[in-house]
Amino acid sequence: MDRSKKPSAIGVGASLPQPSVSVQDGLIEASLPSGESVTVYLYGATVTSWKANGQEQLFLSQKAVLDGSKPVRGGIPLVFPVFGPPPQNHATSSLPQHGFARNSTWEFLGKSSSEASKGDFAVKLDFGLSHTMLSEEFRKAWPYEFGLVYSVTLTKSALKTSLQVTNEGKENFEFQVLMHTYLSVEDISNIRIKNLESKTYVDKTRNASTHTESSPALAITDETDRVYQDLDPTKPIIVSTASDDQPLFSITREALGDIVVWNPWVEKAKGMSDFGPDEAYKNMVCVEAGSVSTWQTLEAGDSWEGVQSIKSRL
Numbered sequence: 001m002d003r004s005k006k007p008s009a010i011g012v013g014a015s016l017p018q019p020s021v022s023v024q025d026g027l028i029e030a031s032l033p034s035g036e037s038v039t040v041y042l043y044g045a046t047v048t049s050w051k052a053n054g055q056e057q058l059f060l061s062q063k064a065v066l067d068g069s070k071p072v073r074g075g076i077p078l079v080f081p082v083f084g085p086p087p088q089n090h091a092t093s094s095l096p097q098h099g100f101a102r103n104s105t106w107e108f109l110g111k112s113s114s115e116a117s118k119g120d121f122a123v124k125l126d127f128g129l130s131h132t133m134l135s136e137e138f139r140k141a142w143p144y145e146f147g148l149v150y151s152v153t154l155t156k157s158a159l160k161t162s163l164q165v166t167n168e169g170k171e172n173f174e175f176q177v178l179m180h181t182y183l184s185v186e187d188i189s190n191i192r193i194k195n196l197e198s199k200t201y202v203d204k205t206r207n208a209s210t211h212t213e214s215s216p217a218l219a220i221t222d223e224t225d226r227v228y229q230d231l232d233p234t235k236p237i238i239v240s241t242a243s244d245d246q247p248l249f250s251i252t253r254e255a256l257g258d259i260v261v262w263n264p265w266v267e268k269a270k271g272m273s274d275f276g277p278d279e280a281y282k283n284m285v286c287v288e289a290g291s292v293s294t295w296q297t298l299e300a301g302d303s304w305e306g307v308q309s310i311k312s313r314l
Helices: 136-141 265-271 278-283
Strands: 020-024 027-031 037-041 046-052 107-117 120-130 146-155 158-167 173-179 182-184 191-194 200-203 209-212 217-219 224-228 237-241 247-254 258-263 284-298 303-312
Touching (some): 027 120, 046 158, 191 284, 237 284, 247 284
Antiparallel strands (some): 020 027, 224 258, 247 303
């Protein structure tokens, strides 16, 4: 029987917008419905952009080389398995400065997303690098069997980066690791770094001499290259404004007990071909979570993981 007044069909409610991920030309981009985004190059698995609160949070040099011919100047380059120039008579001694992770092309392992609460999403990007993927030069220089999984997790309030190192061979090996984070700031003269007071640091601008931090709020007033050692990873390093003590970044870690603070200042900035413009040192500060003051020893078959979580504009 034909009914002239049929009940209308029950409409299916529109689903909530979901995180999106795009993969093209060696570049992975992820964004949340709330507007936050992250960009990662497969070369070095280097995070080159993190946007939150409508603003870019990371510094990327205008002269950064993005064609895979050299490590990226800015973002979050990965340092592994050695920090700085390799020491002589060590297993890493034939490697370039900061190792090979930032100079190798990684594999995109996939993405996953989750929802902490209604509309509050997280998206995780996983990247992998193993000994079989290294150049012949790097394999000869460091002939250990290893696997790295680097995870970049974007949420509305934070960017989390974690590196898992697995010894896939039969020999123990030693390594160091660092997340070389370049933070974007409006004016370096208005920046203070907190929770380093009373900590021991090695000052690379003063012949690697050892000192104790006396300031509760570190100001950057000239070339700075310090390795703060043996910190409590759960106590956040706070980057705040000097003028009104507004926290800009909060950095917590897991298994990463060292913090490197770096700014090239005037002369060194001018001397780096991939750093630009010359005055850009005023708009960045590196606060780098790592394990670099000693060596981690990884036995055959074992794994290790270090984690950094950065919250912005608290």
